[in-house]
Amino acid sequence: MKTIQIAAILVLFSACTTQEDVNVEINTPTFTNAVAVVTALGESGAQGTVTFETVSEGVSVNAEFTGLEEGSHGFHIHQYGNCTASNGTSAGGHFNPGGNEHSNPDAMNRHMGDMGNIIANSNGDASKSYIDSSINISQIIGRGIIVHAGEDDLTSQPSGAAGSRIACGVIGIAE
Numbered sequence: 075m076k077t078i079q080i081a082a083i084l085v086l087f088s089a090c091t092t093q094e095d096v097n098v099e100i101n102t103p104t105f106t107n108a109v110a111v112v113t114a115l116g117e118s119g120a121q122g123t124v125t126f127e128t129v130s131e132g133v134s135v136n137a138e139f140t141g142l143e144e145g146s147h148g149f150h151i152h153q154y155g156n157c158t159a160s161n162g163t164s165a166g167g168h169f170n171p172g173g174n175e176h177s178n179p180d181a182m183n184r185h186m187g188d189m190g191n192i193i194a195n196s197n198g199d200a201s202k203s204y205i206d207s208s209i210n211i212s213q214i215i216g217r218g219i220i221v222h223a224g225e226d227d228l229t230s231q232p233s234g235a236a237g238s239r240i241a242c243g244v245i246g247i248a249e
Contacts, residue, residue, distance in 0.1 A: 105211045105247055110219040112243030114141065115162045119198075120241035124219050125248065132207035135189065139201070139221065139241075142194035148226030148236025149202070151187030151209070152218040155244035162239030165218035167232065178228040179206060186213065188234075191226050219243045 106128040114120050122139030137149065153166030168176065169187035177184035186208050194200040224237035 103212070105215055107248040108211050108215055108245050109248040110243035110245045112139070112219050112221060112241045113157070114241055115157070115239055116160055118223075118240035120221055122200075122221075122241070124243070124245075126209065126211050126214070126245070128211055129205065131205045133205070133209040133211060135202070135204055135206050135209070137192060137200070137202045139192060139194070140199050142192075142198045142200055142221070142240075143223070144194050144196050144198065146191040146193050146225035147200070147240075148220075148222035148224065148234050149189045149192045150185075150220050150222075150226075150233075150236075151189065151214055151245070152220050153187075155216045155218050157218060157242035157244065162220055162242045165220055165239070165242055169214065169217050171213065176228075176230070176232050176234050179204065179208075184208065186210070187217075188226075188228075190228065191236075192221070214245050215247055217245050219245060 108126040110124045112122050119141035121141055124137045127134045151169045153169050156164040158164045168185040170185035174183045179188055179190045192200040192202045220239050221241040222236035223240050226234035226236040
């Protein structure tokens with residue numbers, strides 16, 4: 075008897091509530107700060123951090139690295155936040171939601187992931203700070219950061235011919 079009463083109550087309740095009556099608001103979160111802790115692939119010794127912060131002009135990108143060979147190194151956001159492959163290929167290619175050609179970070183049409191080069195001094199330290207008008211923090215959360223062994227020539231397609239991947243990190247939400 076109780077089963078029939080419960081069933082009747084459920085039928086009555088469902089008849090009173092239609093899909094039109096239920097107004098569920100879904101909010102997509104917007105993130106204003108992100109960080110990636112980048113660690114060496116193989117025995118490169120390269121490591122560092124990259125922070126992203128929304129500012130009025132775009133996104134402030136600040137990178138600090140140690141353990142690099144002296145010179146220029148390509149530095150990009152890649153498709154996947156997967157650093158499991160010893161050579162970094164699990165991070166996929168450059169993050170390119172617009173389907174643009176590879177270019178420099180100041181170009182109007184470029185991969186969102188094209189951040190140019192970082193330049194290491196004779197001690198292997200490198201830093202770079204700039205404002206990027208193409209990066210959208212909410213779109214890069216969970217993607218990878220890759221540092222390459224060589225210089226990004228900023229023109230070769232699809233990736234700038236920067237050589238092997240020597241460090242990888244995953245971009246996460248920061249406070």
